[in-house]
Amino acid sequence: MRLEISFAALAASGAILAACGGSDTTGDSRAANDAAAGESRVVNIYSARHYDSDRIIYQRFTEETGIEINLVEANGDLLIERVRADGERSPADVIVTVDAARLHRAEQAGLFQPIEDQDILALVPAELRDPEGYWLGFTARARVIAYSTERVDPASLTGYEALASEEWDNRLCMRSSDNAYNQSLLASRIIANGEDAAEQWANGIAANLAVPPSGGDTDQIRAIAAGTCDASFVNHYYYVRLANSETPEDQAVANTVALYAPAQEYGGAHVNVSGAGIAAGAPNPDEAREFIRFLLSDEAQRVFAEVTNEIPARSGVTYDNPRVEAVAAWARDPVNLGELGDHTEAAVRIFDRAEWP
Incomplete structure (x- = not known):
């Protein structure tokens, strides 16, 4: 069973979204320019995660960038098989799943392309990402x-x-x-x-x-x-x-x-991750990179910590969840x-x- 959702018209969740902080003016300007030019930007997210935190982040991403998210959800192994079966026909731009073993299987199946953007990779500690840059963790557990x-x-x-x-x-x-x-x-x-x-x-x-x-x-x-x-x-x-x-x-x-x-x-x-990579045949690779960068923003990292109780992959992020802060300090x-x-x-x-x- 999978669920396909467009988040263009997702209603705001005021109390939680307000806690996410102000919007990025650069993203707002870019979205306004795109709209003025009559362009429609989309990113197709294939995700094995089913959390409220992710829906908050999806909406915030669209608000700040003007990029609409088309979401396909399935359980971890089924998601990988779906993308593999679709082959070159797959519309997937970003593949999101939990556990390094699944990310490794997706990489070995040729489902990822290297992220290559060193600024994005540098946001994540080396131990939480693929050595060759095919995927990276955006939360730790x-x-x-x-x-x-x-x-x-x-x-x-x-x-x-x-x-x-x-x-x-x-x-x-x-x-x-x-x-x-x-x-x-x-x-x-x-x-x-x-x-x-x-x-x-x-x-x-x-x-x-x-x-x-x-x-x-x-x-x-x-x-x-x-x-x-x-x-x-x-x-x-x-x-x-x-x-x-x-x-x-x-x-x-x-x-x-x-x-x-x-x-x-x-x-x-023992630490594992939820992680993401850019699909090998991504039709919207620029939007995919923007989305992955957004997952690592202060705003998104804070939502993961406060809503899902996950450890931010990035260090130095501030959030209000003392129990997660204690876990993040463990060896x-x-x-x-x-x-x-x-x-x-x-x-x-x-x-x-x-x-x-």
């Missing part, structure tokens, strides 16, 4: 350990490997091994420790499961709060969403669960995310052999 504050001594937590030890027998909840986030986490363990050690780790995690894998990250956090298990691996923003919620039930869950990120001596927190695994994609196939093979369903 840390996959860390969620644990019960009632049943777990945080002093017992070290690195990701700790949860594979016997002391965690019958104490873990996990998403399934076919989840892209877990596959990238395992790929990071391959890079850090080698394939044999990574397979032992995956088997150790599977041996410590309290219940069969099911559900998403929020389900794992709720299971910890309910006493079903004591710990899991989750992306930080699922927890922050609960902690920032005004719903008493969500707050009660967050009050009994905390996040632990491995310190630098244990390799740092990180310094591996280049492009390298994760090189090891994802090995991670999938290990999961196929392991007892982690």
Whole structure:
């Protein structure tokens, strides 16, 4: 199932958009000039993201540049297959998806062209973008350990490997091994420790499961709060969403669960991205570059942090979300995310052999 939307006539969301700051006068002037010349500028965005933050940014981009967005949405792997199947007929200008492994697969399938604009690439730390410039991350997310504050001594937590030890027998909840986030986490363990050690780790995690894998990250956090298990691996923003919620039930869950990120001596927190690249056959490459640049603007980066609880890819961006600020300060695994994609196939093979369903 996909959804195609034109954002030219999208109604303003006043309270949230007002928080995004004033409009860019250069963009306004350019839009006015285009309109005067009778030109119609468009950019076709193929996205695997389905967040309110993105719709705010789409509208703001159109307001400031005069470029209309045509949106095609689909889940991550389906989106890549859609563009691949369309081949040279594809109208895609920008491909947006989550997880470095998917970005790597899209690159290997020849779906991207190099961004080439060094000013754009320089906005993103080198570890959060493809070494050859085919894609870049515009938000970051840390996959860390969620644990019960009632049943777990945080002093017992070290690195990701700790949860594979016997002391965690019958104490873990996990998403399934076919989840892209877990596959990238395992790929990071391959890079850090080698394939044999990574397979032992995956088997150790599977041996410590309290219940069969099911559900998403929020389900794992709720299971910890309910006493079903004591710990899991989750992306930080699922927890922050609960902690920032005004719903008493969500707050009660967050009050009994905390996040632990491995310190630098244990390799740092595993970080992944939402990322974007310019489609290989983009019919509107100039507009595509403008859109990617806008994703990295102070305005857009602030919306991602405040609305979706993601970590801005750019450093030095100010935003009002103390819990995200705390996550952004954690030590990180310094591996280049492009390298994760090189090891994802090995991670999938290990999961196929392991007892982690």
